[in-house]
Amino acid sequence: MTQALVRYIRSFTGFGRDARRFLITTIVFGAAMSLYWIxxxxxxxxxxxxxxxxxxxxxxxxxxxxxxxxxxxxxxxxVGRRTVMVAGMALVAVALFAVMPGSLLLLFVGVALFxxxxxxxxxxxxxxxxxxxxxxxxxxxxxxxSALGFMTGLVSALVGGAxxxxxxxxxxxxxxxxxxxxxxxxxxxxxxAGLGTVFLLTDDRHSLAAERAREPHRPGRFGLHVxxxxxxxxxxxxxxxxxxxxxxxxxxxxxxxxxxFGLDLASVNAVFAITSLGTTLAILMQPALARRFxxxxxxxxxxxxxxxFLVVLGFSPWLWSVVMALAVRNSLMxxxxxxxDAFAMEKVSAGExxxxxxxxxxxxxxxxxxxxxYYGTLQASLGFTAGYAVDFVTIIALYTISTSLxxxxxxxxxxxxxxxxxxxxxxxxxxxxxxxxxx
Numbered sequence: 001m002t003q004a005l006v007r008y009i010r011s012f013t014g015f016g017r018d019a020r021r022f023l024i025t026t027i028v029f030g031a032a033m034s035l036y037w038i039x040x041x042x043x044x045x046x047x048x049x050x051x052x053x054x055x056x057x058x059x060x061x062x063x064x065x066x067x068x069x070x071x072x073x074x075x076x077x078x079v080g081r082r083t084v085m086v087a088g089m090a091l092v093a094v095a096l097f098a099v100m101p102g103s104l105l106l107l108f109v110g111v112a113l114f115x116x117x118x119x120x121x122x123x124x125x126x127x128x129x130x131x132x133x134x135x136x137x138x139x140x141x142x143x144x145x146s147a148l149g150f151m152t153g154l155v156s157a158l159v160g161g162a163x164x165x166x167x168x169x170x171x172x173x174x175x176x177x178x179x180x181x182x183x184x185x186x187x188x189x190x191x192x193a194g195l196g197t198v199f200l201l202t203d204d205r206h207s208l209a210a211e212r213a214r215e216p217h218r219p220g221r222f223g224l225h226v227x228x229x230x231x232x233x234x235x236x237x238x239x240x241x242x243x244x245x246x247x248x249x250x251x252x253x254x255x256x257x258x259x260x261f262g263l264d265l266a267s268v269n270a271v272f273a274i275t276s277l278g279t280t281l282a283i284l285m286q287p288a289l290a291r292r293f294x295x296x297x298x299x300x301x302x303x304x305x306x307x308x309f310l311v312v313l314g315f316s317p318w319l320w321s322v323v324m325a326l327a328v329r330n331s332l333m334x335x336x337x338x339x340x341d342a343f344a345m346e347k348v349s350a351g352e353x354x355x356x357x358x359x360x361x362x363x364x365x366x367x368x369x370x371x372x373x374y375y376g377t378l379q380a381s382l383g384f385t386a387g388y389a390v391d392f393v394t395i396i397a398l399y400t401i402s403t404s405l406x407x408x409x410x411x412x413x414x415x416x417x418x419x420x421x422x423x424x425x426x427x428x429x430x431x432x433x434x435x436x437x438x439x
Contacts, residue, residue, distance in 0.1 A: 029194025243367025
């Protein structure tokens with residue numbers, strides 16, 4: 001048992017220099033992103049923006065991400081992932097400055113820039129990781145990267161909400177929006193600091209050029225690489241269906257919990273911190289499940305198990321049960337995501353990774369563009385309680401369909417992987433390193 005635990009811990013070590021340094025970016029920039037997603041809608045409501053307009057703002061943000069996703073993937077193949085990450089993070093920093101005054105016009109400009117910048121980063125970070133890790137360590141690295149992101153969300157949520165309320169009080173800012181405005185300043189500082197950490201990474205444009213030269217096929221139209229459209233469709237459709245469900249719930253969970261139970265800023269952030277801790281632990285355990293049951297089987301297992309907790313989350317009248325359901329549901333639903341990212345990156349060639357990543361983020365953003373409009377319509381026509389009830393029923397149906405398709409199309413991959421594993425020796429592990437740079 002002890003030896004197995006040691007081997008499991010060692011599997012999370014031995015990453016290369018750029019892979020380790022990328023974790024610094026995940027910590028700093030991830031803290032800014034976490035606080036934004038937890039608190040920005042609350043800021044909008046505090047300054048008097050109505051819920052249909054909030055839904056429209058969220059849709060605008062996601063639409064901007066849809067527009068830039070594919071161009072970002074093409075450009076990243078030519079100028080390098082790092083350069084494109086710099087551009088995306090710079091847009092996020094500018095966006096945060098834009099939303100601070102609170103005018104409706106600047107809010108629309110700001111959320112559009114934020115959506116574009118954050119999606120540009122999303123497009124390139126997954127292929128960047130795949131290109132700076134070895135195949136035998138990708139499950140563990142993707143799990144580490146994702147878990148550290150959630151842990152960053154936990155710490156930043158607990159600290160950010162409490163600090164913002166304390167500073168607002170000390171500065172004698174009495175408006176309802178004051179804590180959120182203080183928090184926005186902190187988020188902006190973190191975003192700018194995250195931009196600085198990207199320059200610690202090695203410029204990868206030359207290594208990408210060398211990889212392109214080894215590609216067995218020429219680039220497709222507009223620089224996009226898709227050699228097997230059917231495979232791309234199967235890798236993309238389940239995530240798109242999930243996004244249609246997530247996009248009508250996740251951006252508005254803070255509003256749902258705050259209004260249903262009358263929580264203040266620090267309490268809302270504490271709720272999401274608790275869920276981040278559970279998600280972090282679940283993600284770190286997922287590589288072991290993937291080795292035991294296979295990648296796809298482990299993903300389907302945890303996602304299926306998460307669905308009953310949506311019922312509790314949506315319809316329970318008790319705060320403690322909602323917090324528990326939120327923690328468990330988020331843990332299970334998100335645990336398989338890094339494993340699927342690693343799986344998807346290995347199913348396509350090096351030249352196709354950025355295209356696949358772009359399409360994944362594009363369709364996710366498209367789902368999150370459509371879904372908030374649906375949410376806004378339900379809230380306007382049915383009201384708070386009935387609107388959320390229909391939301392949760394819709395989400396449960398969509399998550400069930402998505403998980404079923406994933407199993408139908410890819411469960412055979414687990415049998416094939418087990419068959420090949422019996423004839424391939426375990427790859428050597430590099431000398432373990434101390435992860436001083438965390439994300």
